[in-house]
Amino acid sequence: MNISRTIVILLTAVLVSACPKSLSAQDSIQRNAFHFSAGAAAPYDEFAASTFTYRAGFALTGINLDGGVIHYGRRKILGVYADAGYAFLPFNEKRYLAEYDRIFEDVGTMSVSTEGYHYLRAEVGFLIRTIAILDTRIILQAGVGYTLFRHPYLSAINTYWGIVNTVNSDLDFQLSGSAGIRLEHALDESAGIYLSYQLFASKPDFSDTESYRDHRFYVPVRTQQINIGFTRYF
Amino acid sequence: MQTLKQIFLIFLALLGTQSCHESRLNLDIAIVPREVTNFTEVNSSYDDYNSAGPLYFAGDAFSLVFSSNRNSNRADFDLVSYQCYINYDQVNISFDIWPDSWEYPMVDSVNSTHNEWGPYLTFDILGSHTPDYDPEWETLHDTSRFFFSSDRAGNQDIYYCYYSPGGALIPGQWPVSFSSLNTEFEEGYLCLHQETATSQETATGQETATSQKAATGQEAATKQESATKLAYSSNRETCYFTSDRNGNFDIYSAAGEVNRRVETSGTLQVARVELLSSAADDKCPYIVNDMMVFTSDREGGQGGFDLWYSVYSNGTWSAPENFGPGINTEYDEYRPVIIPLQPDLFVNDMLIFSSNRPGGKGGFDLYYVGMDKRGTTAATGL
Numbered sequence: 001m002n003i004s005r006t007i008v009i010l011l012t013a014v015l016v017s018a019c020p021k022s023l024s025a026q027d028s029i030q031r032n033a034f035h036f037s038a039g040a041a042a043p044y045d046e047f048a049a050s051t052f053t054y055r056a057g058f059a060l061t062g063i064n065l066d067g068g069v070i071h072y073g074r075r076k077i078l079g080v081y082a083d084a085g086y087a088f089l090p091f092n093e094k095r096y097l098a099e100y101d102r103i104f105e106d107v108g109t110m111s112v113s114t115e116g117y118h119y120l121r122a123e124v125g126f127l128i129r130t131i132a133i134l135d136t137r138i139i140l141q142a143g144v145g146y147t148l149f150r151h152p153y154l155s156a157i158n159t160y161w162g163i164v165n166t167v168n169s170d171l172d173f174q175l176s177g178s179a180g181i182r183l184e185h186a187l188d189e190s191a192g193i194y195l196s197y198q199l200f201a202s203k204p205d206f207s208d209t210e211s212y213r214d215h216r217f218y219v220p221v222r223t224q225q226i227n228i229g230f231t232r233y234f
Numbered sequence: 235m236q237t238l239k240q241i242f243l244i245f246l247a248l249l250g251t252q253s254c255h256e257s258r259l260n261l262d263i264a265i266v267p268r269e270v271t272n273f274t275e276v277n278s279s280y281d282d283y284n285s286a287g288p289l290y291f292a293g294d295a296f297s298l299v300f301s302s303n304r305n306s307n308r309a310d311f312d313l314v315s316y317q318c319y320i321n322y323d324q325v326n327i328s329f330d331i332w333p334d335s336w337e338y339p340m341v342d343s344v345n346s347t348h349n350e351w352g353p354y355l356t357f358d359i360l361g362s363h364t365p366d367y368d369p370e371w372e373t374l375h376d377t378s379r380f381f382f383s384s385d386r387a388g389n390q391d392i393y394y395c396y397y398s399p400g401g402a403l404i405p406g407q408w409p410v411s412f413s414s415l416n417t418e419f420e421e422g423y424l425c426l427h428q429e430t431a432t433s434q435e436t437a438t439g440q441e442t443a444t445s446q447k448a449a450t451g452q453e454a455a456t457k458q459e460s461a462t463k464l465a466y467s468s469n470r471e472t473c474y475f476t477s478d479r480n481g482n483f484d485i486y487s488a489a490g491e492v493n494r495r496v497e498t499s500g501t502l503q504v505a506r507v508e509l510l511s512s513a514a515d516d517k518c519p520y521i522v523n524d525m526m527v528f529t530s531d532r533e534g535g536q537g538g539f540d541l542w543y544s545v546y547s548n549g550t551w552s553a554p555e556n557f558g559p560g561i562n563t564e565y566d567e568y569r570p571v572i573i574p575l576q577p578d579l580f581v582n583d584m585l586i587f588s589s590n591r592p593g594g595k596g597g598f599d600l601y602y603v604g605m606d607k608r609g610t611t612a613a614t615g616l
Contacts, residue, residue, distance in 0.1 A: 051327045054257045103327045165262050217258040
């Protein structure tokens with residue numbers, strides 16, 4: 001969290017110093033905006049856990065793309081937004097293998113095969129803008145939506161025991177939520193750039209048909225999304 | 235940021251992103267660990283050994299009956315019983331057994347002021363697939379058998395009685411001597427063997443490990459059921475036991491009459507099993523699914539009594555193989571018992587045995603270890 005805070009502060013300083021504009025730029029911006037951003041999606045909590053513990057996700061930091069539209073009220077303080085985003089987080093195959101090696105120690109040789117997590121989200125929500133200082137505003141946002149998750153295919157093979165685990169890839173469409181903060185700097189009356197930090201969460205559940213009695217499980221997906229983006233006012 | 239996260243988590247709770255499902259499994263089916271583990275919860279500072287196979291095994295619970303001199307302050311061995319629950323976790327891949335002291339009424343009925351050793355319990359379920367059995371067999375089908383040995387008549391002899399599914403002796407059926415097997419010498423550790431169709435197949439252990447995966451679920455259950463039916467269709471029981479009637483302890487077999495239980499057969503064909511017996515002492519045979527485990531202090535072991543196994547195939551037993559240093563030590567390993575675990579729940583079986591190796595609670599202790607279903611042990615360092 002300290003790293004995230006430092007990044008936000010530094011990037012704010014860069015944005016502000018690189019784009020000195022008059023205070024009047026934002027006063028005349030339109031009530032609608034289109035935005036697009038790209039950045040990193042970093043897992044946290046159990047989703048990032050990489051030991052054989054309950055609900056451990058073994059997820060690694062991946063990429064995140066986000067885009068959407070915003071509509072502000074007459075006073076341009078409160079607004080609503082509709083977003084769509086995509087994220088890919090690799091599976092921590094190295095740690096997954098290490099855990100099996102730890103468990104089976106000298107029994108055979110382990111090999112694992114993994115894919116990554118994908119999710120495609122759509123959400124709507126509210127946002128609040130603060131007053132502008134040096135053409136830069138803080139925007140708080142929170143929303144809910146539905147996300148389509150794809151659980152990765154996983155396989156673990158031991159040369160002595162054979163296939164010890166297989167989890168086939170599976171899809172789930174699940175309720176999700178996010179909340180975040182955005183630092184937006186208006187370049188002129190029609191465009192701006194921003195840095196956003198967003199927490200995203202959901203609990204998709206999947207089927208493990210390879211285990212006894214078609215075991216169902218859930219993965220508590222928790223990511224921190226740090227993006228840099230572009231806004232077009234219209 | 236921390237405040238933001240807390241607000242967000244409250245927000246999520248309000249959203250009610252619920253799910254009551256469990257965690258992703260890291261094992262499709264459970265594995266009994268290869269490390270020899272002291273059965274601490276059932277052991278005492280006295281001698282605890284000579285366990286029996288389970289009275290029943292239901293999913294992850296099984297009964298355990300064994301001999302101990304704990305109740306008499308080492309004066310004599312009595313049978314004690316426990317109810318055991320296997321606790322395996324396919325997420326963090328752990329394995330544990332929780333025993334619960336459980337006195338079967340029949341155990342109390344069998345114990346005496348003399349020694350009771352080598353319990354062997356059958357769980358006889360003869361279904362509708364046995365229409366050709368003679369009436370006597372049919373009338374006894376709902377009563378299971380309890381064999382054990384005792385020195386209540388002076389020397390160690392084999393006894394048997396019948397018990398009901400509830401674990402109590404059948405009224406009026408007190409333990410009686412298995413007179414057609416007993417002599418003035420020592421006899422004990424009886425177990426039964428019914429030749430199955432799978433006996434005709436090789437059990438060389440050359441199957442790939444991946445085949446174990448295919449033997450999961452319903453398919454495996456059906457396979458096991460078929461094997462059981464075939465076992466009873468052979469209509470002849472053979473028992474194996476230990477005797478020192480030829481000078482040292484050897485393993486003997488006694489084949490019963492067709493369509494009769496071995497203990498009610500009028501004549502028994504008793505023979506020393508040459509392939510399994512040696513010039514040393516060979517004791518405590520125990521058979522599950524054409525695999526015999528026994529103890530012997532013959533040459534080729536790790537020292538003292540060691541555990542050995544042999545596989546029945548094509549009508550004969552294979553040359554005994556030592557379980558190796560993964561299980562055997564320079565101390566005594568005694569009375570091995572195979573606990574066959576459900577193939578749709580466990581990759582392997584469990585071997586329970588007793589040993590006086592250091593590190594236990596004192597005297598002989600019971601130990602358990604994972605054992606490969608292929609006829610080899612998981613602890614031999616393959």
